[in-house]
Every structure is written in structure tokens, then in C-alpha cells.
Amino acid sequence: MAAESPAPAQPAGPSGGPNHGIRIFIPWLILSVVADVLIWAVWGPHLPPGDMSTSASNQQFAIKVMAVMAAPVMLFVLVYFAYALTVWRHREGDDEDGPPIHGNTRVSATWITLSSVIVLALFVFGTVELVTAQGSGSGQGASPVFDTGVSSHPLQVQVIAQQWKFTYRYPQYGGFETTHLVLPVGEWVEFHVTSIDVIHSFWAYQLGVKADANPGVDNVAYTKINNAGTITVRCAELCGLWHGAMFDYGQAVSVSAFDAWARGTETQLASVTKILPPYALTYDPTVVAQMSKAMVAAGLTGGAGLYYPPNDPAQP
Amino acid sequence: MAIETQPEQTHGAGGAQPAGPRRRPWWMRPAIHTAIIGAVIGYLLGHLLGNFLESNNVATEYPNLALSDSSDWPIVLGYGFAIVGWMIGLGVFSDLFRQMIGRPVPVEAHSETEDVNVGVAKYFRFTLDHKVVGIQYLVGMVIYFCTAGLFAMAIRAELLSPTYHLFSSSAYVEIVGEHGTMMMMLMTSVILGPFGNYLVPLMIGSKRVAFPRIEALSFWLTPMAFLILLSGLMLGGFPFGWTGYAPLSIESTVGADSYAMAFGLMGISIILAGFNIIVTVICYRAPGMRWSRIPIFVWSMVATSFLMVLAAPVLVGGMYMMITDRTAQTAFFIDTLGGSSYLYQNLFWFFGHPEVYILALPGFGIVLEILPVFCRKPLFGYKVAAAGMIGVTLLSFFVWQHHLFDSGINPDMRPVFMLTTELISIPTGFIFLVAVGTVWKAKIRFTVPMLFALAFFFNFLIGGISGVFLSDVPADTTEHGSFFVMAHFHYTIMGGLIFAFMAGCYYWLPKMMGIRLNQTLGKWHFWTMFIFFNSTFLPLFAVGMAGQPRRVFEYARNLETLNDWVSISAFCLGGSILIFVINFVWSTVIARVPEVGNPWRSRGLEWQVSSPPPPGNFAHVPVVLSGPYEYGTPGAPPVADLNPPTGVVSAAYAGADTARAEA
Numbered sequence: 001m002a003a004e005s006p007a008p009a010q011p012a013g014p015s016g017g018p019n020h021g022i023r024i025f026i027p028w029l030i031l032s033v034v035a036d037v038l039i040w041a042v043w044g045p046h047l048p049p050g051d052m053s054t055s056a057s058n059q060q061f062a063i064k065v066m067a068v069m070a071a072p073v074m075l076f077v078l079v080y081f082a083y084a085l086t087v088w089r090h091r092e093g094d095d096e097d098g099p100p101i102h103g104n105t106r107v108s109a110t111w112i113t114l115s116s117v118i119v120l121a122l123f124v125f126g127t128v129e130l131v132t133a134q135g136s137g138s139g140q141g142a143s144p145v146f147d148t149g150v151s152s153h154p155l156q157v158q159v160i161a162q163q164w165k166f167t168y169r170y171p172q173y174g175g176f177e178t179t180h181l182v183l184p185v186g187e188w189v190e191f192h193v194t195s196i197d198v199i200h201s202f203w204a205y206q207l208g209v210k211a212d213a214n215p216g217v218d219n220v221a222y223t224k225i226n227n228a229g230t231i232t233v234r235c236a237e238l239c240g241l242w243h244g245a246m247f248d249y250g251q252a253v254s255v256s257a258f259d260a261w262a263r264g265t266e267t268q269l270a271s272v273t274k275i276l277p278p279y280a281l282t283y284d285p286t287v288v289a290q291m292s293k294a295m296v297a298a299g300l301t302g303g304a305g306l307y308y309p310p311n312d313p314a315q316p
Numbered sequence: 317m318a319i320e321t322q323p324e325q326t327h328g329a330g331g332a333q334p335a336g337p338r339r340r341p342w343w344m345r346p347a348i349h350t351a352i353i354g355a356v357i358g359y360l361l362g363h364l365l366g367n368f369l370e371s372n373n374v375a376t377e378y379p380n381l382a383l384s385d386s387s388d389w390p391i392v393l394g395y396g397f398a399i400v401g402w403m404i405g406l407g408v409f410s411d412l413f414r415q416m417i418g419r420p421v422p423v424e425a426h427s428e429t430e431d432v433n434v435g436v437a438k439y440f441r442f443t444l445d446h447k448v449v450g451i452q453y454l455v456g457m458v459i460y461f462c463t464a465g466l467f468a469m470a471i472r473a474e475l476l477s478p479t480y481h482l483f484s485s486s487a488y489v490e491i492v493g494e495h496g497t498m499m500m501m502l503m504t505s506v507i508l509g510p511f512g513n514y515l516v517p518l519m520i521g522s523k524r525v526a527f528p529r530i531e532a533l534s535f536w537l538t539p540m541a542f543l544i545l546l547s548g549l550m551l552g553g554f555p556f557g558w559t560g561y562a563p564l565s566i567e568s569t570v571g572a573d574s575y576a577m578a579f580g581l582m583g584i585s586i587i588l589a590g591f592n593i594i595v596t597v598i599c600y601r602a603p604g605m606r607w608s609r610i611p612i613f614v615w616s617m618v619a620t621s622f623l624m625v626l627a628a629p630v631l632v633g634g635m636y637m638m639i640t641d642r643t644a645q646t647a648f649f650i651d652t653l654g655g656s657s658y659l660y661q662n663l664f665w666f667f668g669h670p671e672v673y674i675l676a677l678p679g680f681g682i683v684l685e686i687l688p689v690f691c692r693k694p695l696f697g698y699k700v701a702a703a704g705m706i707g708v709t710l711l712s713f714f715v716w717q718h719h720l721f722d723s724g725i726n727p728d729m730r731p732v733f734m735l736t737t738e739l740i741s742i743p744t745g746f747i748f749l750v751a752v753g754t755v756w757k758a759k760i761r762f763t764v765p766m767l768f769a770l771a772f773f774f775n776f777l778i779g780g781i782s783g784v785f786l787s788d789v790p791a792d793t794t795e796h797g798s799f800f801v802m803a804h805f806h807y808t809i810m811g812g813l814i815f816a817f818m819a820g821c822y823y824w825l826p827k828m829m830g831i832r833l834n835q836t837l838g839k840w841h842f843w844t845m846f847i848f849f850n851s852t853f854l855p856l857f858a859v860g861m862a863g864q865p866r867r868v869f870e871y872a873r874n875l876e877t878l879n880d881w882v883s884i885s886a887f888c889l890g891g892s893i894l895i896f897v898i899n900f901v902w903s904t905v906i907a908r909v910p911e912v913g914n915p916w917r918s919r920g921l922e923w924q925v926s927s928p929p930p931p932g933n934f935a936h937v938p939v940v941l942s943g944p945y946e947y948g949t950p951g952a953p954p955v956a957d958l959n960p961p962t963g964v965v966s967a968a969y970a971g972a973d974t975a976r977a978e979a
Contacts, residue, residue: 020756020757047861048794048861048862048863049794049861049863055790055793056794058790059790059791059793059794062788062790062791063785063791063794066784066785066788066791067785070781070784070785073781074777074778074781077748077752077773077777078774078777080752081755081770081773081774084755084756084758084760085755085760085770088755088756088757088758088759088760089759089760089761089762090692090759090760090761090762091759094759096692096759096948097692097693097759097947097948098691098692098693098757098758098759098947098948099693099757099948100693100694100946100947100948100949100950100952101693101694101696101753101756101757102694102695102696102697102698103696103697103698103699103700103753104696104697104753107749107753108697108700108749108753111745111749112742112745112746112749115741115742115745116742119738119739119741119742120738122738122784122787122788123731123734123735123738125788126731126734126738126787126788126789126790127731127734129788129789129790130730130731130734130789130790131731133790135727136789136790136793137790137793138721138722138789138790138792138793139722139723139724140724140727141723141724141725141726141727142724144727145727145728146727193724197563197567198561198563198564198567199561199563199564199657201722201797203797203865205794205863208793208794209793210722210793210794210796210797211722211724212720212722212723212724214651214657214658214723214724215563215651215652215657216651216652217651217724218724219723219724220724232863232872234863234865234868235865236796236797236798236865236866237561237797238489238492238555238556238557238559238561238564238866238867239564240489240555240556240564240568241485241486241489241555242485243489243555243867243868244480244485244488244489244867244868244869244870245480245485245868245869245870247870
């Protein structure tokens with residue numbers, strides 16, 4: 001790389017004078033190369049959301065690539081304006097107007113072509129990253145089109161959101177429900193996110209998984225965990241009073257530890273699981289027979305027609 | 317292109333000419349105080365009617381409705397009647413009523429020479445002069461902006477600590493909702509209201525706007541929307557932010573009615589405002605003011621107005637459906653009863669995404685209008701700038717589902733919306749191209765409006781680039797719903813729109829009020845605002861990426877330092893806005909340094925008349941001779957002939973009519 005030579009910011013000569021294009025281009029090129037190398041090699045591996053899962057590292061890669069593409073664009077505008085504001089400022093006593101340049105077809109065409117190429121490249125990149133990475137951890141609704149394709153039986157975890165708590169249900173382990181999210185390392189996980197009241201959003205930050213929890217909707221998201229560790233789960237959609245405090249922590253553990261935990265919990269909770277409604281992709285609490293009867297008897301099916309009558313719990 | 321230069325109200329109803337205006341004492345004439353009385357009476361009537369409906373008829377006939385929320389009927393009808401009472405009290409319908417009963421329409425309300433319209437009183441009336449409406453909007457918008465800004469500082473005060481400590485959870489969520497909704501609904505008009513209404517007729521050489529009543533009404537609905545929204549606090553507020561996602565908004569208590577009524581009312585206001593601007597620009601241009609000569613600010617106003625007229629009806633419809641869901645127990649948005657919560661999300665964002673361009677485009681217009689003046693150069697690529705605005709306008713209707721990337725809505729469509737969202741950065745890039753070309757070899761003068769305009773490009777660059785990150789579905793999975801999004805749109809809206817608004821204030825207030833704002837205070841305002849704005853919102857990108865969702869009051873302890881930094885910067889930013897308010901009040905009320913000429917040596921047509929412009933704007937309809945940006949062009953004719961020889965204008969119109977007849 002050429003020796004660093006910051007933009008010679010001396011006042012431009014009054015006439016003919018310096019080649020402004022070169023003076024802007026060289027510092028821009030140097031800064032861009034430096035910035036891109038720094039982003040790729042130094043900053044990149046630490047960019048959020050980390051690399052704890054396939055979807056997280058996929059997102060980290062996407063953010064890294066876009067940062068590498070964005071840095072030269074930003075630097076061009078910044079370097080250009082820094083140069084322009086330094087060199088082309090109004091001098092005292094100079095009351096003439098600037099040169100009457102109304103436009104330049106070549107400059108405009110180059111600009112438009114370049115920006116279009118960048119944008120289309122980003123689009124192709126984003127689509128590939130979305131399709132090949134199983135939806136990249138985002139919720140895909142009831143019929144996911146970007147599925148794993150590799151494993152026919154991933155671990156299914158139903159995420160049931162309600163005001164203001166997440167409950168997790170493991171249908172492959174007898175359908176027990178728990179408030180602890182425990183996941184195995186190295187296996188595909190298929191989240192089925194749903195809600196029993198209002199819209200929430202299940203955001204497992206370290207896993208790079210985000211899926212809105214809509215009442216009556218099964219929202220599927222995939223991921224595969226690479227390393228064991230703690231997972232922060234937060235609600236990412238304003239859901240009422242205690243949205244700000246709707247979070248919990250999960251664990252990613254080895255497959256054997258997970259299996260032991262799941263079987264143990266299944267046995268421990270068997271008596272509770274028995275009275276739960278049978279596993280379904282969406283969670284409608286009114287299917288609980290006795291509860292449904294009680295709600296109908298109390299006239300509580302009006303309004304929102306949901307688990308809670310609309311004014312209970314009272315929300316401001 | 318028919319230009320009506322005569323006031324339309326000279327012909328009374330039934331052919332009767334008024335026998336001179338009836339004089340009434342000031343407190344009998346319709347103005348803001350009668351409007352308030354009307355609103356209060358209206359509210360009481362509506363509330364009583366609602367109580368009656370709910371407790372008697374409806375409850376017995378339709379038990380289903382009796383199970384609805386605590387008492388939505390009285391609140392909704394109260395607000396509805398209050399709006400009507402406000403308009404009646406204001407005298408919106410007075411002339412209509414008079415004509416219906418065959419009474420003459422008094423000229424006093426509309427005559428510019430009549431003494432009722434001299435002095436401050438006209439700003440508190442339903443005045444039909446677009447210059448008065450512009451000032452009304454300006455003061456109103458500053459008040460709304462500062463009120464919503466105080467809510468923002470309350471939010472930042474709560475976020476000083478990672479645990480919840482200052483407000484109760486309900487108070488916090490109310491504050492979040494009030495801040496977001498007030499900013500997003502009222503700031504839609506922050507530039508089109510004051511500067512669009514005031515300057516567009518002056519810039520296109522018209523003596524008036526097309527629909528003065530509609531224009532005045534569009535302003536007078538905003539205080540009502542503001543008050544209704546604020547009154548939500550007395551009803552317990554609403555817990556769903558500015559987006560109002562169902563079913564939370566359907567289940568919420570009566571505070572939600574204030575949200576729906578205020579937002580819907582503001583939707584109507586911006587439809588009216590946009591409609592007036594579109595017709596004014598199309599039909600009221602002076603001879604010679606071709607589409608290739610209208611100032612770029614007017615282009616941005618036309619583009620914004622089309623967005624308003626086409627997008628806001630969807631909002632009004634959505635709010636109407638929310639209200640009926642809450643009162644009449646329709647189930648548009650309830651899954652289990654056949655509706656869909658996705659329907660609300662689609663409706664809301666079908667308005668909501670064009671809305672953010674309603675907020676961005678006027679900023680583009682102002683900065684591109686200001687840039688050539690202080691570069692002393694023509695605008696580079698005028699057609700590119702106009703094409704960029706039109707491109708943004710068109711594309712903005714096809715991007716709304718990028719707000720729903722994680723919502724589980726049809727995943728097939730994600731690449732499409734990713735493409736359209738990324739495409740919109742091409743026409744946005746045109747604006748930067750124009751700026752880059754305009755400052756090339758320019759003679760830049762660092763006046764206060766120019767500083768704000770340049771800061772616009774810095775801020776919008778960051779806002780725009782971060783938007784590209786959000787358009788990418790994989791990256792958006794982490795960024796969606798986090799503080800990253802929040803920082804992004806504050807960079808585009810506050811860093812873009814509000815900086816452009818400030819640029820417009822410093823640039824055009826000498827024109828609008830004939831008074832120069834203090835430039836030293838202006839520079840203090842600029843530098844503090846620029847530094848503290850960036851110091852507030854730049855760290856929030858990192859905060860969001862580190863996993864802090866929006867609208868929370870509890871966050872990870874390791875983010876406390878950053879959040880404290882942001883909070884303190886936000887308070888300083890509030891102090892900077894205070895400098896502006898002090899400067900505004902000091903300069904316009906106390907110091908009143910007159911500025912009657914053309915302080916910026918601008919070629920804009922609005923600067924060719926005295927400041928503030930005389931009644932009727934122009935003594936004669938001007939004939940426009942050249943474009944507004946011909947700085948440094950040798951032999952460029954003056955922008956317009958303000959005193960054209962007799963017959964030129966009428967000949968031009970006659971020619972236009974003949975051409976139309978032949979076509």
C-alpha cells in the first residue's frame with residue numbers, strides 16, 4: 001500500500017490548478033482499503049450477533065459483507081465533502097458566482113450505474129444468504145420455504161408467548177411445558193413460535209433467531225447451535241405494560257446433557273403434562289375443555305375471543 | 317391553466333351583495349376560544365350519547381356489545397363530537413350555513429385589508445390567507461415538536477438505569493407511545509405545513525392557493541389531533557407505541573381511543589394539505605413557470621403531497637377499523653373471529669412506509685433549494701433531483717413488508733421486498749449526486765442555513781447506509797425491533813427532516829416574518845444540535861446491535877455506560893432545541909431586527925417580493941423568464957418580470973386556453 005498521504009488541504013490555486021479528482025480519489029482509496037481491511041479482519045469476527053449458531057454466524061457474515069461494501073460509499077461522501085468544504089469555501093472579497101455547471105451526463109450516468117450495480121449485488125447476496133441459510137433465523141410463518149433440507153426430524157421447540165412470559169414446549173418429549181429453554185449443540189432446532197394473547201417477538205439474541213409470536217399463527221424458524229453457552233431471550237415487539245421486562249435466559253448444552261435434561265423433565269412433569277391440551281401448532285387455550293366451558297358460561301368469549309376477556313388483565 | 321386572481325367570496329349567496337360587514341365584538345367572532353367552547357360542548361354531548369347507547373339500548377339489545385371494553389362508546393363519540401364542535405366553533409362551516417339560509421357571506425374573514433385581519437388576532441382564527449396558515453403551522457409544529465421532545469427526554473431519564481426506577485411500567489409505556497405517536501403523526505406536516513403552504517404559491521408566482529378553506533382546515537385539525545392524543549394520558553394512555561398493533565390495541569383500555577381518533581384525524585389533515593398543494597402547483601403556476609423551472613422545493617412538495625393523498629387514506633381506514641373493532645365489536649383484526657392481525661400490520665405499514673418518505677422528501681427539497689444559493693452555482697442535475705424524488709415516491713409504495721420480515725408473513729415475498737427496499741436507495745442516491753455535483757468548485761458560504769443543510773447530508777448518509785443493513789433479511793433478523801432501527805430512523809427523520817426544518821427556519825424566516833434570526837445564537841444552536849444529535853444516536857446503533865430491544869425499561873447491565881452517555885447527550889440535545897426556541901422568541905418577539913430585502917442574494921421568485929410579502933403576494937401576476945438556479949450563468953435573464961407589460965399575462969392565458977381548446 002502506498003505511503004499515507006493525507007489530502008493536501010492547502011487552498012486550491014486560483015486558476016486551472018490542481019486536479020481535484022485525483023486529490024479526492026487517492027485519500028479515499030487509501031482510507032477505503034484501510035477501513036475494509038479493518039472491518040473484515042479486526043472488527044468482523046466480533047460483530048454481533050456472534051457465531052454461536054449457524055444463523056448467527058450467517059447474520060454476522062451478512063453484516064460484515066455489507067459493512068465492507070458500505071464503508072467505501074460512506075467514505076467517498078465524507079472525503080468528498082471534507083475536501084469540498086475545505087477547498088471550495090468562499091473567500092473574503094470574492095463576490096463572483098461559481099462556474100455555471102448545470103449537470104454532467106457522464107458523471108450522472110456513472111453514479112447511477114455504480115449505485116445500481118452495488119444495490120443489485122447486495123440484493124443477490126441477500127437472497128442467497130436467505131435461501132441457503134434456512135431463512136437465516138427469521139420467522140417464516142406456518143409453511144417455511146427456506147427449510148433445512150438436511151434433517152427430516154429436527155428438534156421441535158414450541159415457543160408460547162404470553163403477556164409477559166415465554167413458555168417452551170417439547171413435543172418430541174411427551175409435550176411437556178417449561179419456562180426453561182434448553183437446547184442441544186449440533187442439532188437442527190425448529191422453533192414453532194406462537195402467542196396466546198397479543199403479538200410478541202421471540203428474539204434469541206445469541207442464536208440470531210427472531211420470529212414474531214402472533215396469536216393463532218405458527219411461525220417457524222430454524223437454527224443449529226455451534227457452541228454451548230447462555231442464550232438471552234427477549235421480547236422484541238411491544239406487547240403492553242411489562243414488555244420492558246419480558247426476558248429470560250436459556251442454555252445450549254451438549255446433546256447428551258440435553259437428552260438427560262429433557263427425559264428427566266418429561267418424567268418430572270408427567271402429571272402436569274397430562275392435563276395440558278394436546279400438542280398443536282397454535283396454542284388456543286379455549287381448547288381446554290373445562291376452561292372453555294367455564295369461559296362460555298361466564299360469557300367471556302366476546303370481545304377479543306381470547307383467553308383473557310379484553311379488559312382482564314386491565315391494560316392502560 | 318386558469319388563475320383566479322379575484323377573491324371568490326365577493327358574490328354573495330342568492331346574488332345579494334353584503335351591505336357592509338356586520339361589526340361584532342372580538343369575543344363574538346369565531347376564533348380559537350369559541351372553538352374550544354365548541355369542542356367542550358361537543359365532547360359532553362358525545363359522551364352522554366355514548367353512555368346512553370352503551371348503557372341502555374345497545375346493552376339490552378346486543379349483549380355481545382355490552383361485553384366490550386369498559387366504555388369506548390362515550391370516549392369515541394365524545395372525541396368525534398368534539399372535533400365537529402371545534403370546527404363549528406372555529407367558523408369552518410359559517411359561510412356554508414349562511415349560504416344555505418340565504419344570508420350574505422361577510423367579507424371580513426377573508427379580506428386582507430379589513431382590520432380584523434391585522435395584528436396577531438388573525439393567527440387565532442380560521443384565516444384563509446396561505447401566509448397566515450404557514451405561520452400558524454410553524455408555531456404549531458414547534459410546539460408539537462417540543463412537547464414530544466419532552467417525552468423523549470423522559471424516556472431517556474428512565475433509561476439512565478438498567479432496572480426500572482423512575483416511572484411505573486404503565487407510565488413508561490404511555491410516555492413511549494405518546495412520544496412516538498406525536499412525532500410520527502404531527503411531524504408529517506413539519507415542512508409541508510409551514511414552508512409548503514407559505515412558499516409554494518410565492519415560488520410558482522401565484523397570488524393564492526387553490527383551496528384556502530381546505531388548507532386552513534388542514535391546519536386547524538392539527539391542534540385538535542394534538543389535544544386528543546395528549547388527552548389519552550388522562551385516560552390511562554395506550555401501551556402499544558406508535559404502531560398500534562392489533563390485538564393489543566383492540567384489547568387496550570380507553571386510552572387507545574385517543575390514539576386512533578388522533579391519528580385518524582391527522583390522516584385527514586394531511587390528505588387535505590396534500591390535495592391543496594397538488595392542485596395549486598398544477599393549476600396556479602405563473603406564465604413561464606414550466607415544470608422544468610419550478611424550484612426543486614416545489615417538486616419535493618408535489619411528491620410529498622402525492623404520498624400524503626395516496627397513503628393517508630389507508631391509515632384513516634385502518635384507524636376506522638380499529639375503532640369499530642373496539643366499539644361495535646367488528647373483528648377485522650381478531651384471528652379467532654375471522655379477522656387477521658396481519659391485516660392491521662399490512663394496512664399500517666402500507667401507510668407507514670410512505671409516511672417515512674413523507675418525512676424525508678421535504679428535507680431533500682429544502683437542502684437542495686438552499687445548496688445552490690450558498691454555493692453560488694446552479695443546481696447540478698435538476699432533472700436528476702426531480703427524478704430522484706419521483707422515484708422515491710413511486711417505490712415507497714412497494715416496500716412496506718420489510719417491516720414484517722420476521723412476522724411470519726409469506727416468506728416467498730421477502731426477496732421481492734428486499735429488492736424494492738434496496739432499489740429505493742438508488743433514487744435517494746440521486747439526491748447525494750446532486751449535492752456532490754453542486755458543491756464541486758463552488759464558493760461555499762457557511763451561513764447558518766447552509767450549515768444545517770450540510771449536516772443534513774452527513775446525518776442522512778448514516779441514516780441511509782444503516783437502512784441498507786436493515787433491508788437485508790439476514791442482517792435485519794438481528795436488527796429488527798432493536799435500538800438499531802430506532803437509531804436508523806432517528807438519523808433519517810431527526811437528522812434529516814428536523815435539520816432541514818431548522819435550515820428552512822433560518823433561511824426563510826426573514827422572508828416569512830421580515831425578521832432576521834440571531835445568527836450567533838443560530839451558530840450555537842447548530843453546533844450544539846449537530847454534536848449532541850450524533851452523540852445521542854450514534855451509540856444507539858451499537859446498543860441495538862448488542863441486543864437491546866426498543867421500548868424496554870430494563871436492559872443488560874453491561875449496556876449501562878452507553879445508555880447513560882446517550883441519555884446525557886439527549887438532555888444536551890434538548891438544551892440545544894431550547895437555544896432555538898429562545899432564538900425564535902427573542903428574534904421574532906423582542907429584538908425584531910428587520911430584514912426586508914434579499915439577504916441571501918437568492919434568485920428564488922419568493923425573494924423577489926418584499927419581506928414579508930404584501931397581501932396577494934404579487935402586485936401583478938409575474939411572468940417567469942428563467943430558472944431559479946442560474947447563478948453565475950452569463951447573460952441569464954432575471955428570474956421573473958414582476959411587472960409585465962399589459963396584456964402579456966392575459967395573452968398567455970388566452971394562448972393556453974386556445975391550445976387546450978384545440979387539443
